[in-house]
Amino acid sequence: MKILVCISNVPDTTTKVRFVENNKKLDTTGIQWVINPWDELSLTRALELKDDPASGVTSVTVAHVGLAAAEPTIRKALAIGADDALRINAEPSDAFYVAFQLAEVIRTNSFDIILCGIESSDHNGSSTGGMLAELLDYPSVSAISSLQIRDGQVGITREIDGGKETLTLPVPFVGIVQKGIAKEPRIAAMRGIMMARSKPVKITEPVSVEAFTEVLEYEMPEPRAACKLIDPEDPKQLISLLQNEAKVI
Amino acid sequence: MSVLVYTENWDGEFKKLSFELVSYASKVAEMLNTTTAVLSLGNVENDELMKLGKYGAQKIINVRGDVFAVLDNQLFSTAIADISQKENASVVILSNNNTGKALAPRLSVRLKAGIASGVSRLPISIDPFVVYKRAYSGNAYAHVRIKTDIKILTLAQNSFEITVHECNATIENQEITLDPLLVKTRVNDVQKQTGKVLLTDADVVVSGGRGMKSPDNWGPLVELADLLGAATACSRPVSDEGWREHEEHTGQTGKIIAPNLYIAIGISGATQHLAGVSASKYIVAINTDKDAPIFEAAQYGIVGDAMKILPRLVEAVKEMKSK
Numbered sequence: 323m324k325i326l327v328c329i330s331n332v333p334d335t336t337t338k339v340r341f342v343e344n345n346k347k348l349d350t351t352g353i354q355w356v357i358n359p360w361d362e363l364s365l366t367r368a369l370e371l372k373d374d375p376a377s378g379v380t381s382v383t384v385a386h387v388g389l390a391a392a393e394p395t396i397r398k399a400l401a402i403g404a405d406d407a408l409r410i411n412a413e414p415s416d417a418f419y420v421a422f423q424l425a426e427v428i429r430t431n432s433f434d435i436i437l438c439g440i441e442s443s444d445h446n447g448s449s450t451g452g453m454l455a456e457l458l459d460y461p462s463v464s465a466i467s468s469l470q471i472r473d474g475q476v477g478i479t480r481e482i483d484g485g486k487e488t489l490t491l492p493v494p495f496v497g498i499v500q501k502g503i504a505k506e507p508r509i510a511a512m513r514g515i516m517m518a519r520s521k522p523v524k525i526t527e528p529v530s531v532e533a534f535t536e537v538l539e540y541e542m543p544e545p546r547a548a549c550k551l552i553d554p555e556d557p558k559q560l561i562s563l564l565q566n567e568a569k570v571i
Numbered sequence: 572m573s574v575l576v577y578t579e580n581w582d583g584e585f586k587k588l589s590f591e592l593v594s595y596a597s598k599v600a601e602m603l604n605t606t607t608a609v610l611s612l613g614n615v616e617n618d619e620l621m622k623l624g625k626y627g628a629q630k631i632i633n634v635r636g637d638v639f640a641v642l643d644n645q646l647f648s649t650a651i652a653d654i655s656q657k658e659n660a661s662v663v664i665l666s667n668n669n670t671g672k673a674l675a676p677r678l679s680v681r682l683k684a685g686i687a688s689g690v691s692r693l694p695i696s697i698d699p700f701v702v703y704k705r706a707y708s709g710n711a712y713a714h715v716r717i718k719t720d721i722k723i724l725t726l727a728q729n730s731f732e733i734t735v736h737e738c739n740a741t742i743e744n745q746e747i748t749l750d751p752l753l754v755k756t757r758v759n760d761v762q763k764q765t766g767k768v769l770l771t772d773a774d775v776v777v778s779g780g781r782g783m784k785s786p787d788n789w790g791p792l793v794e795l796a797d798l799l800g801a802a803t804a805c806s807r808p809v810s811d812e813g814w815r816e817h818e819e820h821t822g823q824t825g826k827i828i829a830p831n832l833y834i835a836i837g838i839s840g841a842t843q844h845l846a847g848v849s850a851s852k853y854i855v856a857i858n859t860d861k862d863a864p865i866f867e868a869a870q871y872g873i874v875g876d877a878m879k880i881l882p883r884l885v886e887a888v889k890e891m892k893s894k
């Protein structure tokens with residue numbers, strides 16, 4: 323079985339974002355770019371499966387739609403343990419554009435399991451995985467918190483509102499992954515970093531397609547009112563404020 | 572032209588989020604000068620369906636069938652796309668919950684319709700169609716233009732006020748022929764939380780962090796939550812340590828919630844935690860460290876030891892309730 327992990331390249335999750343060019347563009351100065359947290363977990367799970375011979379997983383590839391500036395993120399995925407990488411050399415303008423490019427390379431490369439994260443921490447679109455599945459006409463399962471493979475059979479747990487379901491489905495499929503899929507993201511070891519240099523990154527040019535959406539501008543959230551401090555000796559006051567001022571209890 | 576809402580049902584019943592969706596959709600329909608239709612898939616009784624009419628649904632499209640008992644993304648998105656086309660819907664609205672996130676993108680490709688996910692306000696403009704949505708995990712908001720003829724919106728939970736808007740709704744029973752071979756997922760087991768307020772539905776959430784010190788100290792926190800009819804939550808390290816269930820983990824990599832009130836106890840307020848709770852209407856912080864970043868996000872705060880303050884809060888709520 324061959325697994326493809328789609329990775330998006332996002333600002334480190336502690337970044338205090340700022341915008342330039344009349345709030346149209348992210349100010350990238352000083353930003354540390356990382357693998358989107360869910361993609362890091364998907365990659366970790368894919369590698370755990372590959373480590374287990376009983377899973378039948380033979381290779382783990384990562385795919386990214388992005389310009390050359392994203393190479394360090396791809397190398398990091400290779401250093402963590404992916405076998406090879408595909409990069410579609412294009413600005414990832416929106417989820418549909420990205421999914422369309424990914425569908426194109428998947429059609430020519432063939433994978434059994436394609437993993438995407440439940441959302442990228444920059445645009446919070448939660449869209450790419452489902453779109454990709456529809457473009458490929460593959461089944462999809464969303465909010466996956468566990469993925470097992472035994473005797474070629476895939477077992478999945480997905481989160482539903484207020485519970486979970488376990489299910490099986492045939493390959494190929496697109497799995498949209500959330501927390502739980504792996505405990506901690508795997509970290510690149512020195513050996514991995516050395517080996518990553520010689521692992522293949524195949525670069526392809528994008529196919530022409532129109533994005534469905536565009537960001538016109540960004541704005542910062544409205545600043546919150548200053549915090550009202552309440553005397554720790556008199557918490558009754560808090561309850562009274564919540565009841566009479568905020569009217570939330 | 573019309574606005575179409577899809578709402579799931581939970582064992583034949585709708586929830587607050589269904590009414591929120593319909594309230595939102597009927598406002599969007601007003602902006603577009605068109606009508607609101609709601610689609611229900613699965614077995615829901617007419618009385619229950621009629622509830623949707625109270626919030627502005629003019630037409631309630633009811634497609635019954637046992638096939639809809641469990642979610643299969645291909646089956647459901649085919650059905651919703653089919654009805655959208657029949658209704659000539661120009662805007663399709665779903666919840667931004669797990670189901671909505673699973674279906675909206677597939678619908679997007681089927682209908683050649685751009686998505687804006689997690690919207691929390693009415694569109695900024697209709698022509699061009701521009702919406703306001705969360706970006707950078709709540710650290711910013713984006714104005715997104717949807718360029719396609721048909722638009723798909725997923726509504727952030729608990730972000731829009733439920734508004735009663737009685738209109739004489741009619742139920743229209745429809746049938747769709749679906750290829751049973753479409754269903755590829757086979758659900759073997761379902762585990763549901765029972766008897767607990769669901770974190771994603773809750774109006775009030777009481778949450779604990781590492782400042783709670785040990786899993787043994789949770790008693791008064793849970794008692795406070797019970798008294799307030801609140802759900803309980805926690806920060807990531809707390810669920811990682813196994814002090815509390817994973818289902819309770821809120822934040823960027825956990826659940827994203829927007830209750831009316833979020834009480835953060837012994838939580839420092841890391842950006843990744845705030846990413847999951849910053850859309851709460853009110854945040855209360857209880858922390859020994861007056862410089863903890865959580866106080867910047869909170870409207871009310873108590874600087875002090877949670878172990879001492881929690882029992883007093885429990886007493887105060889009991890007193891309030893006895894009045």
Ligand SMILES: Cc1cc2nc3c(=O)[nH]c(=O)nc-3n(C[C@H](O)[C@H](O)[C@H](O)COP(=O)(O)OP(=O)(O)OC[C@H]3O[C@@H](n4cnc5c(N)ncnc54)[C@H](O)[C@@H]3O)c2cc1C
Pocket residue numbers: 335359779780781782783805806807808809820821822823824825836837838839840841842843844847857858859860863875876877878
């Ligand atoms: C990629 C990524 C994703 C992440 N996602 C999440 C996420 O989704 N959710 C999440 O929560 N975290 C997440 N984190 C972790 C996050 O960065 C913080 O480490 C975490 O939120 C801290 O949890 P905490 O506030 O419980 O603990 P701490 O930061 O240790 O804070 C404990 C607080 O308790 C206070 N305290 C101590 N004793 C008392 C007392 N007796 N009474 C009252 N207060 C007391 C302290 O002053 C302190 O402020 C993520 C991190 C990364 C890198």
Ligand SMILES: Nc1ncnc2c1ncn2[C@@H]1O[C@H](COP(=O)(O)O)[C@@H](O)[C@H]1O
Pocket residue numbers: 327328329330331358360361385386387388414417420437438439440441442443445446447448449450451
């Ligand atoms: N530029 C990209 N290249 C490859 N995969 C991506 C890209 N952007 C998003 N994805 C995948 O889609 C998931 C969800 O992203 P989104 O739809 O942007 O929230 C991510 O977790 C990735 O798995």
